[in-house]
Structures are given as C-alpha cells and as structure tokens.
Amino acid sequence: MNIVVVDDEERIRLGLCKLIEQAGEEYRIIGAFGSGQELLDQLDHLNPDFVLTDIKMPQMTGLQLIAKVKKLGKNIKFAVLSGFNDFEFARESLRQGAEDYLLKPVNLDELIRLLAKVNSKVKQERSRSRLESGDLISLLLYADEKQLPSYVVEDVCGTLDQLPLFLHHYAVLLLTTSPELDEVRLERFMADWLRERMIITGEGGRRIILIAIHDSDHAETVRELAVILLQRMPAFTRAKVGFSSIFRGSSWLTNAYSEAFSAYQHAWYNTEPRWCSGAVSRVAPVDHLLRLTHIVGKELLPALQMNDFALAQTAFDSWLQEAAAQRICWKELQEACFGIRALIAEELKKRSVQLAYGQVNMPIDPEASENWEAFAQSMRTGMEEISALLGSARSDNRxxxxxxxxxxxxxxxxxxxxxxxxxxxxxxxxxxxxxxxxxxxxxxxxxxxxxxxxxxxxxxxxxxxxxxxxxxxxxxxxxxxxxxxxxxxxxxxxxxxxxxxx
The missing domain is CATH 1.10.10.60 (Homeodomain-like)
Structure with a gap:
C-alpha cells in the first residue's frame, strides 16, 4: 500500500514515516509533505492509496485537504491526526469519509491496526475494480467488432475513461514469461513505479500491462519501463515484451493493444532469453513474401519430387532463414506454413502414403511456441519426418x-x-x-x-x-x-x- 504523510511539524512527520516503515514491508512511504498544497501539487504523479494527515495545519487544514482531493475524483483513503482537544474536527473528518483518526502522540499498535484496516479495504476495492475493469477491457480487445453494437462500445469507454489510468496518457505492454510469473510477483517488480497500472491476463496467457505515462516522462520512458521489468525478473526466467506507443482515452485501447501485439511478435523472433520490442511498422515488403513463395515452389517442392531430401532440407532451411530475417507477422507466417503443409500433403497423397494421427508434427500456429527458435526447430523436425516417410515410400516402391x-x-x-x-x-x-x-x-x-x-x-x-x-x-x-x-x-x-x- 502506497502511503503519504502530511504534517506541518517536521519532527512528527519524520517520526510517523519511521513508525510506518516499522509496521511492515507492505507499507511504502511514497511522500512526506509539510502542507496540503504540497501534496496537491504532486498528487497526479504519486497516486497514493492512503494519506495520513494532520487535522490542524496553517493555510489548509486536513479537512480542507480531504475535501479538495475528493473533489478531484481521486479514490484515496484518509485518516487524520488529532489532539485531545480536536475531537469535533476528528468527527467531522469521519463524516467527510476519513477511515479513522489517531490521537497524538501516535501509538505504534494503534497505527498498525489502522494500517491493516485500510490496507484490507484497499486490496478489496482494487481487486473488485480490476475484475470489473479487466472484464470491460477484455470486451473491447477480444469481442468481434462487427457484432459489438456501437452504443455498447461507447458505454464501455465512458466507464473506463473514469478510471485514473485513462484520465491521462498510457501505454500497453504485452508480456510472456517462462516459467509463468503470477500477477502478485509482477506487481512486486513494479512496486516502486509511482504511476497507475493494471495487469490483465489476455489470450494465450499473455499478460497485458496498462501503465500510465506522465507529462514529465520522455520519449523512451515506455521502453525503459519494459527493460526495467525484464531486468527485475529471476535469472532463469525467459521473457518477451512488446510495447505500444503512447495513447490517451480508452477508445484508443484496441490500437494500443494492436501495436503492442505486433511488437511482441517482433520480439518473439529474437533468440535472446529476454527481449523487448516497440511499436513500428511490421508489414513485410511484397517482394520478400514472394521470395518465400519462390523458395517453396521452385526449390523445396521440386527437391521433394526428385527424392533429393538433402536438397529439400537445404531449401527449407533457406525458407526458415528468410522468414526469420523478415520477422513476418504471425498471420502471414501461419498462412505460409499452412501452404507448405498442403503441398507436402498433396505429394504424400500422390505416393499413396497414409499418415497416422500425430505421425508427423509440423506446426502451423506460431502462438503455440515459446519463440521463433522453438517453432523453427519443430518445423525442421516435421520436415525430417516427412522426408523419412517419402524415403520409406520410395523404398517400398523399390x-x-x-x-x-x-x-x-x-x-x-x-x-x-x-x-x-x-x-x-x-x-x-x-x-x-x-x-x-x-x-x-x-x-x-x-x-x-x-x-x-x-x-x-x-x-x-x-x-x-x-x-x-x-x-x-x-x-x-x-x-x-x-x-x-x-x-x-x-x-x-x-x-x-x-x-x-x-
């Protein structure tokens, strides 16, 4: 839970920070301010879960601070510090939505009790909010656009735009890890990022991370965040990240996701254990796609027909190298692999070779493989099995x-x-x-x-x-x-x- 302390007396302010740090590792001090205005000036960058404020301060009281924050639409929990003579003020703070009040001098046990109470509420609300928001985001990303009425899209976007995450700029990160890391662990890697974020599990088990981008951030902030996330993972973890450019408003969410997905596919080709790629155009030039078709039609298939399996394997390796060099998108790769498999099936049919179920494993779905290297190896193995079958058919003919x-x-x-x-x-x-x-x-x-x-x-x-x-x-x-x-x-x-x- 991210906590801010506001008190005009430095001694009390620093003392409270020390007590909170002693209360447990899950409580993090992200700011300590001498006045309510100082907090308001930094509020958008901090996004605290809980503010502990003195009730009596010059220029702006704790009650006024609570009222101003509520007016901004921020979902932040408050508790107030009060003296024995400030009971009426404390009671008024409860009416304004404060969770509780603490009497000065603050007792550690009372502070721990308050923190536990507030933390429990924050976790429940966060979980409920994420479930609801996650469902709405999944609806936008994965529902068939043609079957989703425009008024439904408008309602969903209207609801999402009320979330702090969509009030400002944001980017989308698409992540896979092997072994898989759960959401709690991922959150721990991002615990010190003082920005709104949300993690959703998408198709294929990929993690969709939506993260706020501040006005003070620079052009490389999204890439830096992706790199930091990869660096914080355990040494044995393999991971790929694709990230989008910066957007604003939930109506652009599908575009952001599409960019991140395209970038992720580009990262998928990289042989490094961990890699991230950003949003750039991934459309393969027509001549390169024609080159792939040429290799199949003019080199691979004739070699198979002549029973020159060594030449066929060489041609197939050339095809794989060309596909990897161009990093063609999954859709184009899948279509190309399907075409190869169809041609081979026809050749097997001509030779009356009957395949048993699962006898040859030549994948056509890139998404089923962790990375390009694994996919290409499966393709090579499949081609070797097919060559063996064709060779066996030739032996049978002899x-x-x-x-x-x-x-x-x-x-x-x-x-x-x-x-x-x-x-x-x-x-x-x-x-x-x-x-x-x-x-x-x-x-x-x-x-x-x-x-x-x-x-x-x-x-x-x-x-x-x-x-x-x-x-x-x-x-x-x-x-x-x-x-x-x-x-x-x-x-x-x-x-x-x-x-x-x-």
Whole structure:
C-alpha cells in the first residue's frame, strides 16, 4: 500500500514515516509533505492509496485537504491526526469519509491496526475494480467488432475513461514469461513505479500491462519501463515484451493493444532469453513474401519430387532463414506454413502414403511456441519426418518393383508368398498389404495377369502348340483350370483367342 504523510511539524512527520516503515514491508512511504498544497501539487504523479494527515495545519487544514482531493475524483483513503482537544474536527473528518483518526502522540499498535484496516479495504476495492475493469477491457480487445453494437462500445469507454489510468496518457505492454510469473510477483517488480497500472491476463496467457505515462516522462520512458521489468525478473526466467506507443482515452485501447501485439511478435523472433520490442511498422515488403513463395515452389517442392531430401532440407532451411530475417507477422507466417503443409500433403497423397494421427508434427500456429527458435526447430523436425516417410515410400516402391520383376522371371513356377517376402526382407503379411496398397491388386491377381499375357503371346506366336501345352508353359498343369482362368481374364477360351488373332 502506497502511503503519504502530511504534517506541518517536521519532527512528527519524520517520526510517523519511521513508525510506518516499522509496521511492515507492505507499507511504502511514497511522500512526506509539510502542507496540503504540497501534496496537491504532486498528487497526479504519486497516486497514493492512503494519506495520513494532520487535522490542524496553517493555510489548509486536513479537512480542507480531504475535501479538495475528493473533489478531484481521486479514490484515496484518509485518516487524520488529532489532539485531545480536536475531537469535533476528528468527527467531522469521519463524516467527510476519513477511515479513522489517531490521537497524538501516535501509538505504534494503534497505527498498525489502522494500517491493516485500510490496507484490507484497499486490496478489496482494487481487486473488485480490476475484475470489473479487466472484464470491460477484455470486451473491447477480444469481442468481434462487427457484432459489438456501437452504443455498447461507447458505454464501455465512458466507464473506463473514469478510471485514473485513462484520465491521462498510457501505454500497453504485452508480456510472456517462462516459467509463468503470477500477477502478485509482477506487481512486486513494479512496486516502486509511482504511476497507475493494471495487469490483465489476455489470450494465450499473455499478460497485458496498462501503465500510465506522465507529462514529465520522455520519449523512451515506455521502453525503459519494459527493460526495467525484464531486468527485475529471476535469472532463469525467459521473457518477451512488446510495447505500444503512447495513447490517451480508452477508445484508443484496441490500437494500443494492436501495436503492442505486433511488437511482441517482433520480439518473439529474437533468440535472446529476454527481449523487448516497440511499436513500428511490421508489414513485410511484397517482394520478400514472394521470395518465400519462390523458395517453396521452385526449390523445396521440386527437391521433394526428385527424392533429393538433402536438397529439400537445404531449401527449407533457406525458407526458415528468410522468414526469420523478415520477422513476418504471425498471420502471414501461419498462412505460409499452412501452404507448405498442403503441398507436402498433396505429394504424400500422390505416393499413396497414409499418415497416422500425430505421425508427423509440423506446426502451423506460431502462438503455440515459446519463440521463433522453438517453432523453427519443430518445423525442421516435421520436415525430417516427412522426408523419412517419402524415403520409406520410395523404398517400398523399390520392393514392389523387385517382386514384380521376380514374378515376371519365374511365373512358370509355384511362387509362395513367403518366398517372395524373403526376397525383399519383408513379412508375408506386410508384403501382401503393401503390394495391394501400391498397385491396387493382389499378388495372386498380378501373377495371373503375367501368366495370361505370356499365354496370349504363345497362342499368337506358337501356332503348333496345343492349348494344354501353352497352359503348362505358363505354369498351369491342369488344362481345364487354365481354360477357366484364361476365359475369366479375356472373355475367350484359349482356342477362341487363337482363332480370333490368327
């Protein structure tokens, strides 16, 4: 809780500050003033939660100070210091909204009791206010603009503009950390920032930090705050921050968030464990996007089609390097990755490669990865898995070709499935399934077609051979079975076929 002490007597003022510091670490003295006017002059920069003021002071009494602060619309808690003869003044201060009063000389136990009481109220109100304000801010940021009526937007902005944060300038910081840091810990890192702020958990677990920017701040204040926040995190924490430029009024909040989100995506590409980026234009030039398309169409895909997987990996690495160099936004990156995956899927389909669920992990959503390095590595792994699948498909094709060639050379023999499987070092069941998948017919059907083609050739060229002898030469010892199979395949008996082609 941020506390200010106001008393015209320096001895009492300094003594109160020491007592408050002794009361506990959660109580922070952010200002000590000799008059109410001095506090009013600094009020916008301090934003205290609680003011402990003397009730009787020259020029401006404690009661007058309370009234002026209330008139400014500030939600600040007050307590007054009074002597034994000031009871009426103390009672009037309670009517004006003061939390309590303390009698001089101040007792430490009484002070601790008062601080605990006020701190409890401040925490409750802050929590309630953040929940309500956070919901309204989330509504502005994430609701579909087309479905959100304009009068709702106006009402939400009207409510938010009453908050101290939106009365002046502000900026948006978008933060992710790994491991994740909770809101309480983040608040601790910003405890000495004497400015209004709010932390909201946004999409993807990212922390949205809205922070007030004072008139006395300079152009690099937002960047400095982002850097300080990163520096205060534990040594093992990895973090990325994107920050917006400076805005005023809640109606500009979506613009501020959009800038911060764009800047965050830019920081996401950086390989440093902690990095922050500010709001600048992130639109990739058309020629650079065309370069990415060219690499895919003219280098990557042809290499895959030629089964040159080393060249394909080189082309893919070039694509990744180009994407990283341009730091294209997530939307463009996602579309590009989707295009690559679609082309690869088509190539796999052409080769009749069936993918089991989860067999290949090639991500297309950058948001799912902590940073570019992790995303790119997942993409590389996916490409390696795809190359292995295509290579396996090529090996399978070679196995089928070898079996076909063997059948063509030995079709007159009795060929058992085990014998064929041994030739290509596969199990009979796998070979049978693979052959059917690759050719669309069974091994038995293929063997029959080879035998019948050979029989047709003999019937055309060897007119002196009896039909049963033709059957024997192509592997059918039973003439009746040969005639039956031949007619099934050609629609004619061997004799009818010979007469037809004679």
């Amino acid at each position: 196995a089928i070709d070898k079996v076909k060639s063997y059948i063509q050379q030995h079709f007159t023999e009795e060929l058992e499935l085990q014998r064929l499987a041994d030739i290509v070092y596969l199990t009979p069941s796998y070979l049978s399934k693979l052959f059917k998948t690759e050719t669309g017919e069974t091994i038995t059907d293929y063997m029959i077609s080879v035998r019948i083609e050979a029989a047709k050739q003999l019937l055309r060229q060897e007119q002196g051979l009896k039909t049963y002898m033709v059957g024997e030469r192509v592997g059918y010892a039973d003439p009746a079975y040969f005639t039956k199979v031949f007619k099934k395949m050609t629609g004619l008996t061997p004799k009818e076929y010979r007469d037809k082609v004679r």
